[in-house]
Amino acid sequence: MTKYAFVTGANKGIGYEIVHQLADEDYHVFLGARNEDLGQKAVQSLGYANVSFIPVDISDTQSIHNSVEKILEVTDHIDLLINNAGISLDHSTLPSELKLETLRQAFDVNFFGTFQMIQAFLPLMKKAQSGRIVNVTTDMASQTKFDNGETAPINALGYNSSKTAVNALTLAFGKEFGNDGPEMIGVTPGFTTTDLNGNAPGGRTPAESAQIITQYALSDTTHNGKLYDENGMMPW
Ligand SMILES: NC(=O)c1ccc[n+]([C@@H]2O[C@H](COP(=O)([O-])OP(=O)(O)OC[C@H]3O[C@@H](n4cnc5c(N)ncnc54)[C@H](OP(=O)(O)O)[C@@H]3O)[C@@H](O)[C@H]2O)c1
Numbered sequence: 001m002t003k004y005a006f007v008t009g010a011n012k013g014i015g016y017e018i019v020h021q022l023a024d025e026d027y028h029v030f031l032g033a034r035n036e037d038l039g040q041k042a043v044q045s046l047g048y049a050n051v052s053f054i055p056v057d058i059s060d061t062q063s064i065h066n067s068v069e070k071i072l073e074v075t076d077h078i079d080l081l082i083n084n085a086g087i088s089l090d091h092s093t094l095p096s097e098l099k100l101e102t103l104r105q106a107f108d109v110n111f112f113g114t115f116q117m118i119q120a121f122l123p124l125m126k127k128a129q130s131g132r133i134v135n136v137t138t139d140m141a142s143q144t145k146f147d148n149g150e151t152a153p154i155n156a157l158g159y160n161s162s163k164t165a166v167n168a169l170t171l172a173f174g175k176e177f178g179n180d181g182p183e184m185i186g187v188t189p190g191f192t193t194t195d196l197n198g199n200a201p202g203g204r205t206p207a208e209s210a211q212i213i214t215q216y217a218l219s220d221t222t223h224n225g226k227l228y229d230e231n232g233m234m235p236w
Pocket of ligand 1: 008009010011012013014015033034035038056057058059083084085086087109113136137138139188189190191192193194195196197203206
């Protein structure tokens with residue numbers, strides 16, 4: 001049976017490389033992007049017969065439902081859902097200076113968008129033999145790491161707390177799904193040089209970070225309801 005994966009925010013950065021790596025593993029991969037032109041171009045530049053474009057803006061409920069309908073034209077099941085799409089708008093803004101609107105935008109995409117993706121794709125995930133949902137998170141979302149100083153230098157309340165809320169989704173849905181599936185995990189790729197951080201130097205390449213995510217996505221081990229980084233389980 002053909003295995004299907006859906007990766008959001010995959011026209012560039014880490015998501016693009018996740019599509020690349022899953023396509024190499026013989027998945028049929030739906031490359032999700034909010035911009036039609038950029039999505040089509042990404043599919044063309046990958047050049048795989050087993051990669052196809054699905055338009056999806058995760059901050060738009062109708063767009064998410066349209067993406068479900070489009071995928072149902074091809075298959076009734078999704079084996080892997082990689083909730084990778086995300087934004088960071090306040091990397092250099094202190095909490096006291098953060099605008100409410102900017103905080104809302106971060107939650108609209110990172111938290112409410114991911115939440116809706118999970119609910120909308122649940123019926124297709126349940127039809128897979130052993131479906132897995134990976135929520136892409138960040139070290140900076142860990143309250144433990146922030147509190148003990150490991151990630152303290154970047155006090156980006158909007159980005160960090162919206163991803164902490166994504167971690168709460170991982171825990172909550174993981175508890176609901178239990179052993180019945182689909183499995184739900186959070187994975188952080190760690191600091192990666194991409195457009196998200198203005199291509200700040202010194203990070204991993206998107207391909208290296210994608211490897212960390214696909215390794216957990218494809219693992220035979222059960223990780224349900226937990227957070228992981230390259231070294232294993234990560235504190236909340
Ligand atoms: N870079 C890092 O250091 C780092 C570290 C830890 C975790 N992460 C996480 O890794 C994931 C990928 O980030 P990246 O570094 O590869 O960043 P990126 O290059 O900026 O890619 C982000 C992707 O998300 C898409 N996106 C943004 N808002 C969207 C929306 N409303 N609907 C659908 N797609 C949307 C973007 O589309 P457009 O091209 O249209 O904007 C783009 O394709 C994010 O969840 C991020 O939080 C990154």
